[in-house]
Amino acid sequence: MNVNDIQIVLTASLVTLACVIPGCFLVLRRMTMFGDAISHAVLPGIVAAFLFSGSLNGIAMIIGASLTGLLVTLLIELIQKKMRISPDASIGITYTFLFAIGVIMVSLLSNQTDLDQECVLYGDITLVPLDLGMWGIPRQIWIASILDIVLIITLLVGYRGLWVSTFDPSFAAATGIATVFWHYLLMGMVSLSTVTAFESVGAIMVIALLTGPAATAALFARSLPRMLVIASISGIISCILGYILATILDASIAGAIAVMNGLLFFISLLIRKFIRN
């Protein structure tokens, strides 16, 4: 275990935490496919921000991703409500459309820049220790920490609104809570966590971090705060175990972490069945 290992596991854990916060609400709202949609559809936004700012970090990328994240949410709802097309179909067509535009943009750019399809689809967490930021701490750790803090503050401040509009939207609306606002706030949070996770695990695997720990926690949690805590712990355990697995097999770290998230879920499912019987 050297500094590099610790930095990689720490990055993965911070990224997981960023995904767990909106992930729990997505699972409870039965909207995880929205998370998948956003995590893919932000790609053109990220590429556009990259073109605009010339680098893969910083505010431009966060703004670009958040805007496209909200755009895809808006598009999905628009198609669904105004055109009367089923939710799954409108999600399917919208996000693949935007994601594909992003893929084309990346492939056009890959000759000139260090942005390539491989990195966009799968991420590359092994590069984390190479890209140092302030005080010799990797840039990714900085970004993930700051976004974690933003997400945690949003969660604490918006907790009541998020929970009531998730549990009972019509009651919430009847008491004057702006459920539409909380919906878009949640989607904004998903966009933020997607940006955080993008570089390290790539667009495809984000959904594993959004769903896995939250689904595991939903099996045991007796309250929403506990669900958030259990999901965070389960997600971080998956990061550690996944990293060990990847080192042993000399395989993709992001892949191994996603596998561990799945494994933890299935084991939890068995344990719960065992307890109930």
Add this chain to the structure above:
Amino acid sequence: MIINVQDPSLEAHNLTVIYHRKPVLWNIDFSLPKGEIIGIMGPNGAGKSTLIKAILELAPLNSGYSKIFGKSLNEVRKKVSYIPQRQTIDWDFPASVSDVVMMGRYPSLGLFKRITKSDREIVRLALEQVNMTEYANRQISQLSGGQQQRVFLARALAQQADLYLLDEPFVGVDASTEAAIMQLLRTMKNEGKTIVVVHHDLHTAAEYFNWLVLINASLIASGPTEKVFTDELLRNTYSGKLTVLSQVGDVMREQNFPVREK
């Protein structure tokens, strides 16, 4: 038979809701008295739930408006409590009974104010009123249908509103819960609260409600139960198709009110 009242609790004027070019509610216009238990009845798909949602601005209005205690909804929102259909909720949600009842305090707390001792006391009392005190820390996923409905009622009680709108509170609920809820509603009525219930069981309608609103997309009748619960008006509401229902009406009139004595 549409009877209007002075100083109404709830009034609707020309309410019209159209979904996908099909009118669900058409030009509904009525006023309801204060301090009564009021039933909204009509066949399936008559727009009963939509009517309540339209009043609460949860369904998009194509025309018309409603007023509560003579004011717009936004002015009196804290005085209004809505109890949605139990089935619209995911009861596997990680929350305890008291978590859900505490939600009833949020309208007065807003989204940020801290929960105080008096809020906890109100929640405790609400649970006591629905006989759910010992379930306060129970997971909501472990509740029966009747217990779920009691929790919803406790949440509404915790709101300390003056007007209660209940959407089909007796669906999938055991007989003892139904009786307990009815008793509680009567107590609330005696305290001067106005209670509006979307209901579909004609057998119990005459016994439960002092005032009846009959709708089938448009308003058929609104008035005191003894004037509205007639064979002819029920037949109009249910389009005369369901002969069983008109027989029920006959039986009820022959036996006089109330039908079900305890």
